[in-house]
Amino acid sequence: MTDTSDPVPVLIVDDDPSMRAALRQWIRLAGFETREVATADQAIAQLNPGFEGCVVTDVMLEGEDGMSLLRRIKDLDADLPVVLITGHGDVPMAVDAMRAGAYDFVEKPFDPDHIAEVVRRACDKRTLILENRSLRTQLEESAGLESRLIGASPAMQALRQQILHFARTDAAVLITGETGTGKEVIAQALHDFSPRQGGPFMAINAAALPEAMVEAELFGHEAGAFTGADRQRTGRIEAASGGVLFLDEIVSMPLALQPKLLRVLQEKKIDRIGGTKPVEVDIRLISAANIEPAEAVQSGRLREDLLFRLNTIELRVPPLRERGRDALLLFDTFLNRFAVQYGLEAPVTSARDEAFLQTYSWPGNVRELRNAAERFVLNAPVSPQPLETLVTGQRDPSAALAGGGLKELMDAYERNLIEGALRRHGGRISDVMNELNLPRRTLNEKMTRLGLSREQVGQSDAAES
CATH class of the missing domain: 3.40.50.300 (P-loop containing nucleotide triphosphate hydrolases)
Known part of the structure; x- marks a missing residue:
């Protein structure tokens, strides 16, 4: 049987009290919990799409028969297993029921071990179905949440x-x-x-x-x-x-x-x-x-x-400054949203813009970044400016590099990345190495070449051995 902390429920539907008692005994001995009703209406009242077990029902019930109950159960949950108990003369009806979606049928008189095995297989199938549903729901929820919390x-x-x-x-x-x-x-x-x-x-x-x-x-x-x-x-x-x-x-x-x-x-x-x-x-x-x-x-x-x-x-x-490259992802998302909203073409960010996105501290966090993206989109057609200028109002002398060659752009990009990491981590070289995924020697060489030191962020060498 399925390994669960609580016994799996099996709903017995039969208008014969002696048959209900016999089924109860055999199914409980197999390790399941039993619930018993005499009519189809009582059975439907016990069921829902989250029911964890299966239904065992006689085909011939007083009033509404087992075929009608099967159809009602399938309307409630098409994947809920229904096992039919049939007399010899009811076999053709049971075959029709299998075609209508019944899990299995057991002919009277039956072996208690056989009915227990059929119930066990039906409940194992039900457990797998519910687990797959839960996983699918989790995946859908996760995808939905990712679109909100980028x-x-x-x-x-x-x-x-x-x-x-x-x-x-x-x-x-x-x-x-x-x-x-x-x-x-x-x-x-x-x-x-x-x-x-x-x-x-x-x-x-x-x-x-x-x-x-x-x-x-x-x-x-x-x-x-x-x-x-x-x-x-x-x-x-x-x-x-x-x-x-x-x-x-x-x-x-x-x-x-x-x-x-x-x-x-x-x-x-x-x-x-x-x-x-x-x-x-x-x-x-x-x-x-x-x-x-x-x-x-x-x-x-x-x-x-x-x-x-x-x-x-x-x-x-x-805060946004602790989220690594998320600023790039968020800015790109906002950029495209605002371009659609205002009917404009999404502007292309430069290497300097991307470096600024990752190295600026963003004191206003995502709210400030969103505002920056909106302004960047609206200004691009008439007064394009570096993102840094739009956000801080300051024109960095290195802004001229925006029109320079690849080496100048890469140097500016690396300088901003390393300087921002030094600032975020208070000059702790080991933390900067981890964030940028650089060995110490490579980081030291880049800092020397770019004219960077921990003193630029107000840190002393005493913090590192």
Whole structure:
């Protein structure tokens, strides 16, 4: 039998109590769990496309016969195995049933070992079908997520795996990362790839609302609760019931409201302003912070007990400067999207542009990169400029190299790559070697030829032996 932690269920359908009892005994002795019903309608009520086992049914049932039940099961799930029990005179009907998609039929009287073997094979087939479905779903979800969270760096690959795994749970998630890294995109993905995908996704930025409005926005109010409250208003938490509430910049939530949010998470109830009785809610809370949560607790901006409720799962979004060549991939994607959006030809990036993409620190992260791509597309037909100039407003003296020969372009490209790596890693040569996949001797030769040293990024040689 299939190796599973719990016994695989087998649904027995027979209107003869003695036959049900016999089948129950033989099938349970073979290591399966049995569920028993007498009619076709009762059988359909027990089944769904995720049913893990098989169905064993008599052909001749009181009321609706086994052939009709087979057709209904195939409409529910064409891959659910159905084993038919037949009398001698029912064999032609059973043959027709096999043509209609039945897994097998067993003629009465039958050997208990034979029925057990047929059930075992049917359940093994069902297990394989469900495993293949699950794998196909995972592949489809992974492809869908890759189109939202673009990046081939190990950090992004790991983040996508975490999202798909944690999306299936209902645990609270705290997303941390710098401004512009895509925290709301991740929150939306956690909703869209979860069992709550059919429910609402309610997003609110705690820092964007005046403090006086936050409580009413989150919890709602009754008519007459305060001046100007002329009618009842449903708060964002209540409106998110059945789905996901995303609270961005959670550390900006007023301290006075944090105990109320904690109560919602603990008791699954809210109190509207001016209300007299709690309202039950069913939400999954996803929050985001652009500073370290521990730092927010130490500075008195976030209650520690609330943090323990928020970060059952904590996802860290890496800044763009830590994502290697992802900047190139993202920029190319945005470039083509904006070219289509504005009906323009996608401009070609130069070697200097690509070097800048990889070496610039991108303090605004993906949001800044996206803006740069849009400006690059719009400026190209009328006022083409190096990407570095568009982003920083500075014209580097080496910009003249953009029109130079291959050697000059390659030197500029290498210089920007190595200088950027030195800056990112604080002058630690071993880390620069790992990022650029260069041996120490080759790196030293290139740095000497290009006039680069660790002192240029304010580092001393004491850090390396």
